[in-house]
Amino acid sequence: MKKFLFAISLSFVLLFLSSLSFATEALYEQHIAKGLSALDTKNYREATAEFQAALREKPDDAAAALYLGISLNNAGEADAEAALKKALALNPADPRTNLELGILYFKKSNLEEAGDYFENTIKLAPETQLSSSASEYISAIKKKGIVKRWLLNVSAGGQYDSNVILTPDNSPLPQGISRKSDWRAIVYLKGKYNFITGQRVEASAAYSLYQSLHMKLSDFNVTQNLLEVSGAYAFSPVLTMRGRYSFEYVHVGWDKYSYAHLVSPELVVSEGGGYSTIIEYRYRNNHFIDSDLFSGNSERTGSGNIFGIAQNIPLGSFVLLRAGYAYDMDSTKKDYWDYDGNKGTAEIRWNISKDMLLNLAGEYYKKDYKGASSISSEKRKDSASTINVSATKALSDRFSITAGQLYTKNKSNIGAYDYKRMITSLFVSARF
Secondary structure (H helix, E strand, C coil): CHHHHHHHHHHHHHHHHHHHHHHHHHHHHHHHHHHHHHHHCCCHHHHHHHHHHHHHHCCCCHHHHHHHHHHHHHCCCCCHHHHHHHHHHHCCCCHHHHHHHHHHHHHCCCHHHHHHHHHHHHHHCCCCHHHHHHHHHHHHHHHCCCCCCEEEEEEEEEEEECCCCCCCCCCCCCCCCCCCCEEEEEEEEEEEEEEEECCCEEEEEEEEEEEEEECCCHHHCEEEEEEEEEEEEECCCCEEEEEEEEEEEEEECCEEEEEEEEEEEEEEEEEECCEEEEEEEEEEEEEECCCCCCCCHHHHCEEEEEEEEEEEEECCCCEEEEEEEEEEEEEECCHHHCEEEEEEEEEEEEEEECCEEEEEEEEEEEEEEEEECCCCCCEEEEEEEEEEEEEEEECCCCEEEEEEEEEEEEEECCHHHCEEEEEEEEEEEEEC
16 A cells, blocks of 8 residues: 555656656747747847746757847847857757857957857857858958968878878879778868968968878878969859869878879859859879889879869758769870760768768769780770768867778779778867
8 A cells, every 4th residue: 555655646747757858848938939039029128038038948959049149149248148058069060050159259359259159159059050151251251351261171080991092082093903901090280371361362382281190001091281372253143264283292101103293273163052163274293212111113203184063052941962974084195095085973962960060972983094004905984973971070079089981893894903992980189
């Protein structure tokens, strides 16, 4: 009987606590709804009172803190900064909070700090209405001639590579496949300085360092130094011309491997609503250096030309589709390294939540070589299919973590050039 009475008493206690929780939630929702209605009518005093009441019901609610900060900021109250900073502490990767803090500092004429928060907004919610608003504020900052001059990105992590190749992924695919798997640590640094930041004219210089350190295949450690100078000129809100020059120097296994000059002009046509077209030309002058490990490397010295076009297509507020085509041709010392290539690409960027970005990219690349291969009487024909999936989680306004998986399959009419490659990656990145 005592157990029965205890069970009944416990049930009443749980029911009472549940009703209190339900009542708290109901009151919170009522205050939020009334506050948003007051915001719409610009009744900031009433909105502030309602959001403060919502915070009394749920003191650690990021949304209530954000709305309170917005209301106080619109009313010109000094407490707005504290409310927005509280919202940011509760949810540091929320793009709306970053945007509102940027607006607050913009109003205070603290333009450098405002620019940081607007850049965070664009990073956390690219190709959205929030990022468009942030971009407009950044343009307004540029009109006043005050922007953050320097940027620093640092990434560190590890990869498992099922078929180690020679150079970083953003360089042309080399023609020496190790057919060996290994783990490697990677550090990537990039510093950028903006020395012209006008409303219509931009110019900057950048330096980046890529370093890989293999667990077993130390002969394949890669050091890449890259210097870049770039600029842009906006003829109108619709038409922008960009240009870039870069010099790249690569060591493999601490021996000199290659150096290259690249010139790349491009035309960007903004159709509005997030739609844009990019037309690009790239000229690359390559110099490959012989070494004990790569004795015939210099045969690949020559030049390459690439002509490409890409289209950005927004699919709703949080999804961006990018599709492109490029034609390239390489001319080298030996005709069996000369080729014509056709590449098709497709990429989807999806902001699946306020602090999570999913990226899915696919590529098909067909190469027809002009001379007979040194190991076959046939002219080599390759077709490579690549799928790359990555997910990025924003840990704060400066730090993020990215996990990725890449798969490439190259099919050739000459069996020696057939290969498959899988890379599993995990990186932590910081932006300053």
